[in-house]
Amino acid sequence: MSNSKFYNAIFAAGITLILACLMIGIKLDNEGAQLAVKGATAEQWGWIGLGIAIVFFSQLFSSQIDAMFGKIPKPNLGAMLPEERKMATLKPWLIAAVVVIMLIWPFMVSRGSVDLATLTLIYIMLGLGLNIVVGLAGLLDLGFVAFYAVGAYTYALLSEYFGLSFWACLPISAGMAALFGFILGFPVLRLRGDYLAIVTLGFGEIIRILLNNWSAVTGGPSGISGIAKPTLFGLEFTRRAKEEGNVPFHEFLGIDYSSSYKVIFLYLIAVLLVLFVIYVINRLMRMPIGRAWEALRDDEIACRSLGLNRTAIKLSAFTLGASTAGFAGSFFAARQGFISPESFIFIESAIILAIVVLGGMGSQVGVILAAIVMTILPELAREFSEYRMLLFGLLMVLMMRWRPEGLVPMKRPHLELKQ
Amino acid sequence: MSELSLYLLQQLINGLTIGSTYALIAIGYTMVYGIIGMINFAHGEIYMIGSYVTFIVIAGLMGMGLVSLPVILIIALVVAVVIASTYGWTVERVAYRPLRGSNRLIPLISAIGMSIFLQNFVVLSQGSRDVALPPQVTGGWNFGDPSVFEVSISYMQLLIWAATLITMIGLTLFISRSRMGRACRACSEDLGMTNLLGIDTNRIIALTFIIGAALAAIAGLLLSLYYGVVNPFVGFIAGLKAFTAAVLGGIGSIPGAMLGGLILGVTEAMTAAFFPSEYKDVVAFSLLVLILLFRPSGLLGKPEVEKV
Amino acid sequence: MSQLLLDVNGLTMRFGGLVAVNGVDLTVKNRQIVSIIGPNGAGKTTVFNCLSGFYIPSDGSVMFNGKQIAGLKDYQISRQGLVRTFQHVRLFSKMTVIENMLVAQHRHLNTNLISGLFKTPNYRRLEQEAMDRAVHWLKEVDLLEFANREAGNLAYGQQRRLEIARCMVTQPELLLLDEPAAGLNPNETKELDELIIKLRDEHEISVLLIEHDMGLVMGISDHIYVIAQGTPLADGSPDEVKNNPDVIKAYLGEE
Numbered sequence: 001m002s003n004s005k006f007y008n009a010i011f012a013a014g015i016t017l018i019l020a021c022l023m024i025g026i027k028l029d030n031e032g033a034q035l036a037v038k039g040a041t042a043e044q045w046g047w048i049g050l051g052i053a054i055v056f057f058s059q060l061f062s063s064q065i066d067a068m069f070g071k072i073p074k075p076n077l078g079a080m081l082p083e084e085r086k087m088a089t090l091k092p093w094l095i096a097a098v099v100v101i102m103l104i105w106p107f108m109v110s111r112g113s114v115d116l117a118t119l120t121l122i123y124i125m126l127g128l129g130l131n132i133v134v135g136l137a138g139l140l141d142l143g144f145v146a147f148y149a150v151g152a153y154t155y156a157l158l159s160e161y162f163g164l165s166f167w168a169c170l171p172i173s174a175g176m177a178a179l180f181g182f183i184l185g186f187p188v189l190r191l192r193g194d195y196l197a198i199v200t201l202g203f204g205e206i207i208r209i210l211l212n213n214w215s216a217v218t219g220g221p222s223g224i225s226g227i228a229k230p231t232l233f234g235l236e237f238t239r240r241a242k243e244e245g246n247v248p249f250h251e252f253l254g255i256d257y258s259s260s261y262k263v264i265f266l267y268l269i270a271v272l273l274v275l276f277v278i279y280v281i282n283r284l285m286r287m288p289i290g291r292a293w294e295a296l297r298d299d300e301i302a303c304r305s306l307g308l309n310r311t312a313i314k315l316s317a318f319t320l321g322a323s324t325a326g327f328a329g330s331f332f333a334a335r336q337g338f339i340s341p342e343s344f345i346f347i348e349s350a351i352i353l354a355i356v357v358l359g360g361m362g363s364q365v366g367v368i369l370a371a372i373v374m375t376i377l378p379e380l381a382r383e384f385s386e387y388r389m390l391l392f393g394l395l396m397v398l399m400m401r402w403r404p405e406g407l408v409p410m411k412r413p414h415l416e417l418k419q
Numbered sequence: 420m421s422e423l424s425l426y427l428l429q430q431l432i433n434g435l436t437i438g439s440t441y442a443l444i445a446i447g448y449t450m451v452y453g454i455i456g457m458i459n460f461a462h463g464e465i466y467m468i469g470s471y472v473t474f475i476v477i478a479g480l481m482g483m484g485l486v487s488l489p490v491i492l493i494i495a496l497v498v499a500v501v502i503a504s505t506y507g508w509t510v511e512r513v514a515y516r517p518l519r520g521s522n523r524l525i526p527l528i529s530a531i532g533m534s535i536f537l538q539n540f541v542v543l544s545q546g547s548r549d550v551a552l553p554p555q556v557t558g559g560w561n562f563g564d565p566s567v568f569e570v571s572i573s574y575m576q577l578l579i580w581a582a583t584l585i586t587m588i589g590l591t592l593f594i595s596r597s598r599m600g601r602a603c604r605a606c607s608e609d610l611g612m613t614n615l616l617g618i619d620t621n622r623i624i625a626l627t628f629i630i631g632a633a634l635a636a637i638a639g640l641l642l643s644l645y646y647g648v649v650n651p652f653v654g655f656i657a658g659l660k661a662f663t664a665a666v667l668g669g670i671g672s673i674p675g676a677m678l679g680g681l682i683l684g685v686t687e688a689m690t691a692a693f694f695p696s697e698y699k700d701v702v703a704f705s706l707l708v709l710i711l712l713f714r715p716s717g718l719l720g721k722p723e724v725e726k727v
Numbered sequence: 728m729s730q731l732l733l734d735v736n737g738l739t740m741r742f743g744g745l746v747a748v749n750g751v752d753l754t755v756k757n758r759q760i761v762s763i764i765g766p767n768g769a770g771k772t773t774v775f776n777c778l779s780g781f782y783i784p785s786d787g788s789v790m791f792n793g794k795q796i797a798g799l800k801d802y803q804i805s806r807q808g809l810v811r812t813f814q815h816v817r818l819f820s821k822m823t824v825i826e827n828m829l830v831a832q833h834r835h836l837n838t839n840l841i842s843g844l845f846k847t848p849n850y851r852r853l854e855q856e857a858m859d860r861a862v863h864w865l866k867e868v869d870l871l872e873f874a875n876r877e878a879g880n881l882a883y884g885q886q887r888r889l890e891i892a893r894c895m896v897t898q899p900e901l902l903l904l905d906e907p908a909a910g911l912n913p914n915e916t917k918e919l920d921e922l923i924i925k926l927r928d929e930h931e932i933s934v935l936l937i938e939h940d941m942g943l944v945m946g947i948s949d950h951i952y953v954i955a956q957g958t959p960l961a962d963g964s965p966d967e968v969k970n971n972p973d974v975i976k977a978y979l980g981e982e
Contacts, residue, residue, distance in 0.1 A: 018505050022498075023468070024544045026475050035478040035552045140527055187712035194458045195711055197527060198662050202704040205659065213697050280844060287843040288829070288836040288854075295819045295830040302817035305779060306831045307805035307897060346655065350535050357528055390539040396532025401517050404525045417825045417862070417874040 009059035016055040020048045102271050106264045114260070114267045118335060120375040121270035122328050127355040127367040128277050129324025134353070135362035135410065136290065137317030138297035139189070140197040143204025144352050147177040147322040149211065149344035151329025156224040156339055157217065166230035166334045170327065177326025178319045185318040190311050204349055211341040223340025229262065230269055230334050237262035266335050273331060277324055281364065284320070286413055293317050294412070347389060354392045357399055360406020369408060425568040430688040436576045436645065438684020439583035443638035444661035445668070445676035446590065447507075447631025453607040453671040454627050457523070460530035461510045463658020464537035465632045469503040469639025470649040471545060474552055488555060492640075499636040506537070507632025511625050534654075541651040549650045556644060579641045586637055587677060590630070594673065599626060607671065656700065660687075663707040669720020678718060731790070732757050732901055732933050733778075733809075738787035738797075740773050740957075747773045749957045750787070753935075755901060760927055760934045762948040764941075764968075766977060770957035771937045772814060775903055778935075779811045780804040792900070806834060810894040811903035816886045820879030824870060824889060827878050828861035831893045864892040868922065884915040891922065895930070902926065904936040908943050916943060923947055945969065953977070 025040045025048060040048070058065060106114045126148060133141045151173040158164040158172065188199045211218045218224065229237060235249040249265075250257045284290045292313045296303050300310055333339050355374050359366030378388050399406070444466050451459040476495040485491055514533040518526040559573035594600040605613045606623045614620045642657075643649045664683045668675025686706060687699040694702075710717060735753035739746065748770045755761045763771050777784040780801035789797040796804050805811075819827050829836075836857055842850040865871040868888040873881060878889060887907060894902055904923075908916045920943055926932055938944045944951065945965040953960040953968060955977045961968060968974055 015505060015509060018502065019509060022472055022475060022502055023541060026479065028471070028474055028478060028545055028550045030551055033551075033553055035474060035550065036482055037475055037479045134524070138524060140524055142531065184708075187708055191711055191715050194523075194527065195666070195715075197460075197531075198458060198659070199708060199711065202659050202663075202707060205656070206701050206704050209697055209700055213695065283844050284840075287840075288833055289840070289843070291822070291826060291830050292833050294822065298819040298821060299817050301781075301813070302819065303830070304781070304801040305805055305811050305813070305817075306833070306893065307802045307810070308830070308833050309800075309802045350531070353528070353531070361524075386543065387539075389535060390543060393532045393534070393536030393539060397514055397529045397536065400514075400525050400529035400532065404521065412821070414823050414875070415826050415829065416823070417858070 005060060005062075009056050012059040013052050013056035016052045017048075020051060024048055099271075099275070103268070106267050111260045111263050114263050116376065116379060118263070118267045118270045120372055121267070121274050122332055122335075123352070123355060123371040123375050124274050124368050125270075125277055125328040125331075126325060126352045127359065127371045128274075128281060128364065129321045129328065130352050131321075131356050131359075131362065131364065131367045132281060132284070132317055132324065133321035134356050135360075135367070136285065136297075137293040137314060137321075139314060139318060140194075141200045141318070141321065142197050142346075142349055142353070143200035143202070143207075144321070144325055145344045145346070145348040146200070146204040146207040147181060147325035148329040148332070148348070149207050149341075150177045150180050150322075151326030152333040152339045152343070153211065153218060153224075153329075154326065155330035155333045156227045159228045160224060160226075166228065166330070170330055173330035174323040174326040177329065178323035181319040181322025182315065185315050185322075186311075189314040189318060201346070201349075204344075204346055208341050208344055211344070219340075221341060223338060223342070224333075225338040227333050227337050227339070229337065230266070232265065237265055270331060270335075273327065277327070278364065286415070289313070289316055291415075350389070350392065354396055357396055358406060360408045360410055361404075362410030362412070363406060363408045366406050366408030366410070370406075422568045425563050425570050427689070427692065429568070429570045430692045431685060432570070432572055432576065434685035434688030435681060436579050436684070437642075437687065438664075438681040439579055440638040440642045440645075440680075441657075441661050441664045441684050442677045442680025443583060443586060443634045443641075444657060445664040445680045446673055447635050448662050448665040449668070449670055449673060449676040450603075450607075450627045450631050452665070453673075454603070454610065454624055455515070455519075457515070457526055458530070458662065459510070459515075459628070459631065460527065460658075461514065461534040461537055462631060462635060463654035463656075463661070464534050464541075465503050465507050465510070465654070466635040466639045466657050466661075467541065467649070467651060467654030468506055468537065469499045469632075469636030470643035470653060471541060471550075471639075472499040472502045472636070473640040473643050474550060474649055477552065477555065492555075496637065496640055499640050500633045503632045503636030503639065504629045507628045507635075508625055510537075510632075511628040515628075516621065516624075538651055538654065545651065547651055549648045551648050552643070554644075554647055575645055579645060582637065582641055586634060590634070590673070593630075599623070603627060660700075660703055663703055666707060666717055667710050669717025671721075672717070672719045675717055675719035682718075731755075732759075732792060733935070734788075734790040735778070736788045736790075738774065738777055738789065739785050740770075740777055740782055741785045747957050748777065748784075748954075751952075751954065751957075751959050753952055755933050755935055757900075757933060758927055758931055759949045760923060760936070760947050761950045761952070762944045763935070763937050763952045763954060764939070764944055765954035765960070768956075769954045771954055772905060773957075774954070775811060775905055775937065778804075779809065779903060805897065805899075808898070808900035809903065810897050810899040810901075812890050812894060812905055812907065814905045814909065816883070816890055818878040818886055818889060818893075820877070822878055823875050824865065824878055824881070825858075825861055825874045827889060827893050828865065828896050829857055831896050832857045832860065835897075860896050864896045867895070867925075868892040884911055884918075887911065887915075887919070888922070891926075895926070895932075899932060901933045901935060904934060904938075906937055906939060908938055908940040916940060919943070920947055 024044055027038045027040065029036050029038055106117070126144070130141060130144050133139050133144070154173040154176040155166065155169040158169050159166070184199070184203055188196050212221050214220070232249060235247065235252050237249050248257070249261060292303070292308055296308065296310055296313055304310055351374065355370045356367055358374070359368070359370030378385055444462065447462050447465070448459060451457065473495050476498045477491055480491045480494060510530070510533055514529045515526050518529055554575070556575040556578055559571050559576070561569050561571045563570045594603060602613070602618050602623050603626065605618065606620055610620055660683060661680070664679035665676045666679070667683060668677065668679025683703060683706065687703055690699045690702040731754050733753065733755040735751060738748055738751040738753070740748040751774055763774060765771055773782065776782040778789060780796070780799055780803065784797050787797065788795060791807055791809055794807070796807060796809070819830060822830070836853050839850070862871065862874070865874055868891060870885060870889055870892065873885065878886065881889060891902070891904070891907070908919055911919060923934055923936070924947055926934060948965055950962065951965055951968045952962040953971070953974050960977055961971045961974050963971070
């Protein structure tokens with residue numbers, strides 16, 4: 001072990017001490033009108049000490065630790081799958097099995113679990129949508145939640161003011177979100193990528209501010225409540241029909257009323273929507289537009305020289321991503337029955353981005369798995385919920401450093417020439 | 420003068436005050452962008468940390484019985500600058516340096532992760548609620564006819580102007596005169612070439628993060644004293660504003676950042692004069708989109724020539 | 728009116744105070760191979776960037792097929808039938824060879840989302856036609872057997888050929904080649920030589936090329952332009968240029 005290594009470790013530990021001491025070691029507190037400081041508890045100092053020790057030793061033994069990590073094979077989930085030819089015959093069966101399980105499963109578990117699954121499906125939809133933008137087209141969108149909000153409010157407002165049904169609003173919401181994406185993307189996508197990141201970040205904030213302040217229409221901070229639930233060919237899932245002459249679902253079938261029918265019905269709609277989104281994205285990846293996204297990510301200059309209009313191609317990815325969010329948004333509004341600007345803050349965008357990054361940019365399987373992990377873990381570990389965002393942030397930094405391709409790296413469908 | 424013109428004069432004064440702090444933060448964005456061509460997403464959080472450190476030092480020193488305000492402020496300034504610079508340096512070391520040379524998206528995401536981390540780190544350590552400090556620098560000048568409209572310039576505003584001016588002059592001298600400043604300029608011209616010439620570009624990049632963080636800390640100190648309130652989320656919106664200022668002035672250009680900050684501050688104050696104040700954020704953001712639409716290189720920036 | 732495919736007059740490109748290209752005139756007729764030569768840094772690639780729309784020329788006119796194209800966007804120009812390659816190979820390295828060929832035909836394909844989602848007959852037909860064209864050109868450049876290989880894994884000479892095939896599949900009238908022989912061995916250069924001549928004689932397109940390999944240039948060019956320091960120095964047939972004292976001075980003076 002060289003001397004410089006030792007000094008390096010001391011230095012890093014010193015920096016950690018400085019960084020931690022003031023923020024964790026001393027806490028500000030308002031006592032009446034005056035501001036006072038309090039020292040940390042002994043337990044907190046213990047944590048600071050532990051942190052410093054970790055930094056010190058990890059720096060001191062950094063090469064050993066790196067070597068150790070080097071020896072651990074990266075879990076290549078892609079390689080665990082059977083080989084391609086076998087996979088091709090296996091795949092339809094596998095998909096069918098998953099779909100069947102997803103359809104039967106809700107009837108055997110508790111209402112809470114089904115509800116959580118529905119929430120997970122919403123995040124899967126959002127993750128897949130953002131994956132088009134970030135993973136496939138390589139554009140960083142930090143205000144994705146804005147399009148989610150546009151979708152949600154579109155349904156809520158159309159349903160409240162014009163009495164339109166969920167099914168009619170679903171495409172309208174997606175269209176509205178796409179329109180917003182188009183208007184926003186058009187000026188910005190001609191420019192370098194980083195501008196898009198910051199403009200979308202600002203856009204997310206602006207949408208929230210507008211929703212909060214345009215009280216006459218959006219209800220302001222108190223939001224919109226009593227949003228109509230989806231119906232099954234006009235059958236409602238309430239105990240009594242809201243509209244004159246309508247028959248509720250249970251009466252129509254002649255079974256007893258149960259509130260879990262509604263939950264299961266919403267879950268099934270979510271499954272349907274997710275399957276639809278997956279199908280569309282899968283087609284897109286094999287279509288000329290999907291190839292163009294990738295080509296543009298690979299070499300923009302070559303694309304331009306071949307007559308590809310880069311703005312139009314990026315815009316298509318951006319708007320398609322936005323419309324997926326709009327889709328998810330209108331379902332979200334229908335499921336909750338209540339929406340307010342609180343549901344559409346930056347943290348949501350950050351969580352969706354974390355899902356895409358963790359799962360693997362461009363990888364659909366990865367994004368789905370990550371969305372499941374990211375929504376179910378916080379439920380399991382509620383006592384750590386306040387650390388959730390801290391960990392998400394840390395996770396993004398660590399992932400970019402050690403495994404930027406994500407847990408399940410993208411496997412692109414190669415087009416083959418049949419000889 | 421009429422009531423309206425006096426009112427607008429007041430708004431102009433307020434706008435220049437806020438604008439000069441935007442300019443300070445914007446310089447951090449512009450310098451980092453000028454050298455590594457990337458947005459430092461965690462910059463707003465550094466500003467927020469600077470604000471917190473200011474409050475901690477002031478409250479701590481007053482708790483110890485120190486009464487001389489100038490001494491308190493100077494100590495607060497020094498500590499805030501040192502701590503924030505350390506954070507700035509760490510951000511570069513952890514989120515940017517290991518990723519140099521990889522796909523552009525990767526450091527961007529890592530910096531956003533850093534920003535989320537820092538924000539929540541402060542939420543956890545200091546709580547998410549507003550922390551308030553009673554006004555320290557009080558008093559000011561009033562002029563104009565009290566029966567029509569009284570324009571006031573507070574000493575705090577004068578302090579902000581003076582501090583900003585001194586900082587800007589100091590920075591300009593540093594960049595134009597010192598060896599390190601020259602190296603900085605060389606790096607922003609051509610990073611690879613500067614490296615070949617035997618200048619440790621890693622050190623220069625770290626230096627720009629440190630300078631940017633120090634300026635953000637000064638802005639944090641000034642603004643937190645001006646508003647008297649801080650919470651862990653102030654960095655987010657301030658960072659967005661300052662970035663707008665940097666783009667407005669022409670990203671990569673230091674005088675541009677200064678100009679952009681002032682213009683943005685005044686625009687916001689004028690908006691607030693006629694519309695509900697929440698809409699000033701909307702105006703700032705619309706300004707950003709409009710500039711990108713019509714003059715992406717900003718007011719003082721050089722148009723980018725693509726290397727084919 | 729004679730058959731001028733490309734007619735450039737007084738092309739000038741300034742970067743701030745620097746004049747990189749100064750009053751260059753250039754004509755290319757149908758089925759002609761024209762070369763631009765000149766010492767390093769003479770502004771040859773800048774001329775290409777201006778012609779292909781990557782730069783908007785500060786001054787001068789560029790007529791292509793009788794239409795003004797100066798000031799059009801890069802992708803619009805390439806859709807008019809003027810397509811270029813680059814000094815450094817620019818392939819989509821993670822895509823297969825055949826996919827590279829399909830991306831180049833993006834605008835010929837049915838990119839309508841709905842028809843793509845449902846694989847309408849029209850969509851399939853266009854996709855199949857694009858595939859056929861791709862196969863045709865891969866055969867022409869002798870790369871068909873590598874169709875399913877990742878482009879980044881090809882040998883350097885093959886990558887160069889793929890780049891030309893990828894341009895040709897867009898059905899251009901004028902092909903701009905920026906130093907196509909750079910980094911090729913003599914054998915590969917000879918194949919390239921034959922390929923360019925075949926493009927002119929069999930496929931009836933014109934080629935404008937920048938090249939340092941004098942053997943190649945003198946062997947295949949119908950007309951040669953010499954540029955030095957952004958300014959036109961001389962032009963004429965290979966023999967005229969070879970014996971022009973100014974040209975000899977510019978080249979020898981540099982060395």
